[in-house]
Amino acid sequence: MRAVFIKDFGGNEKVQVGELPEPEPGRGEVRIAVKAGALNHLDIWVRKGRPGLELKKAHVLGSDAAGVVDKIGEGVTTLNVGDEVVVNPGVSCMTCEFCRRGDHSECPSFKLLGFQLEGMYAEKVLVPACNLGPKPKHLNWEEAAALNLSHITAWRMLFTRARFKAGETVLLHGIGGGVALAALQLVKLMGGEAIVTSSSDEKLARAKELGAAAGVNYKTSSDPGADVKKLTGGRGADIAIDSAGAATLPVSFAALRRGGRIVTCGVTSGPEAKINIQMLYWNHISFMGSTMGSHEDHRALLRAVSHTQLRPIMDRVFPLRDAAQALARMEAGEQFGKIALTV
Ligand SMILES: [Zn+2]
Numbered sequence: 001m002r003a004v005f006i007k008d009f010g011g012n013e014k015v016q017v018g019e020l021p022e023p024e025p026g027r028g029e030v031r032i033a034v035k036a037g038a039l040n041h042l043d044i045w046v047r048k049g050r051p052g053l054e055l056k057k058a059h060v061l062g063s064d065a066a067g068v069v070d071k072i073g074e075g076v077t078t079l080n081v082g083d084e085v086v087v088n089p090g091v092s093c094m095t096c097e098f099c100r101r102g103d104h105s106e107c108p109s110f111k112l113l114g115f116q117l118e119g120m121y122a123e124k125v126l127v128p129a130c131n132l133g134p135k136p137k138h139l140n141w142e143e144a145a146a147l148n149l150s151h152i153t154a155w156r157m158l159f160t161r162a163r164f165k166a167g168e169t170v171l172l173h174g175i176g177g178g179v180a181l182a183a184l185q186l187v188k189l190m191g192g193e194a195i196v197t198s199s200s201d202e203k204l205a206r207a208k209e210l211g212a213a214a215g216v217n218y219k220t221s222s223d224p225g226a227d228v229k230k231l232t233g234g235r236g237a238d239i240a241i242d243s244a245g246a247a248t249l250p251v252s253f254a255a256l257r258r259g260g261r262i263v264t265c266g267v268t269s270g271p272e273a274k275i276n277i278q279m280l281y282w283n284h285i286s287f288m289g290s291t292m293g294s295h296e297d298h299r300a301l302l303r304a305v306s307h308t309q310l311r312p313i314m315d316r317v318f319p320l321r322d323a324a325q326a327l328a329r330m331e332a333g334e335q336f337g338k339i340a341l342t343v
Helices: 041-048 141-146 149-161 178-187 201-209 226-231 249-255 276-280 296-308 322-332
Strands: 002-006 018-019 030-037 065-073 084-087 124-128 130-135 171-172 192-199 214-217 236-240 256-264 286-289 314-319 338-342
Touching: 018 065, 018 322, 030 041, 030 084, 030 141, 041 065, 041 322, 065 141, 065 226, 084 276, 130 296, 141 314, 149 178, 149 236, 149 256, 149 296, 171 338, 178 192, 178 296, 192 201, 192 226, 201 214, 214 226, 214 338, 226 249, 226 296, 236 249
Parallel strands: 171 192, 171 236, 192 214, 236 256, 256 286, 314 338
Antiparallel strands: 002 018, 030 065, 030 124, 030 338, 065 084, 084 130
16 A cells, blocks of 8 residues: 655655555454555654654655545454545543543554554554544535644634634634644634634735634734734733744734733744743742643544534645645745645
8 A cells, every 4th residue: 555654763865755565454343445644743743754754664654634434454343434534633541540531642552653653654554433523414524634733623622622712812823833723713703703823924914804803913013012912902811722832822922812821832933931930920820731631532523523514724735745745835924824734
């Protein structure tokens, strides 16, 4: 079967498209005939190499996929061959205290498909049966693949961590990326207001077309945090959703109201930032981390998407053989929306 894999860490020149043996499902696993995959920044972190990640053999890239159940492993009773499914890429033990209370992404042995585990950019992939959800019927295969990692992450950040409520104002950094756009869609869906930031006026304009109330260009603004606060009439935003890290944290602190919540899920601008602890306690700020989501977050997301006919914002679709080109587009930050691969 054809697959996208790396044998060494490095740049896009390490990304190979070639033949690998077809995997056989073990106990509790299901084999999927993949119809489409979708890119995430995680693919680039994995390709470059992460501490603790060893390549013993060809490592298939990719965390997001949608496809058709092709073969059922022993003990699986919840799925049938031919079912159309999407993949929740977070794999947990399902038996520890955190898994049993439904916080699967807090499991001590939590791992991600495409990161520590074999990825999804292949014609056939193995996934634990409990990680599959029904494909929303109104989506095409590329949209269905694109819905998962970034939307689950945004879902958990907004609802489970920040406890977002209708009427609140949410600051979304780096609009154009998968998590920020997913959060924009969910904030609008649930009756909130979104203020977005970007270095591109074009991306800010497109975000407004999608329902953002206002945008701030952090390259041309002398004080983006103050500008966001001005846009809220001096009150400040309720929540900041951030995947950029070091560069945007001071902006979030300056832009929030007292009692505001900052939720972070990524470090595309760097992992280390200074925090003024006085600002944290004096302003009653909650500063939270979040990674992926639980199976319940995934199911709730799929139900909300089906009920509202929401479609993820798509950038471009590439054939599987052009995976390196697709990764280069994401790495350059040119995209607005999800980049997908047709398998
Ligand atoms: Zn667990």
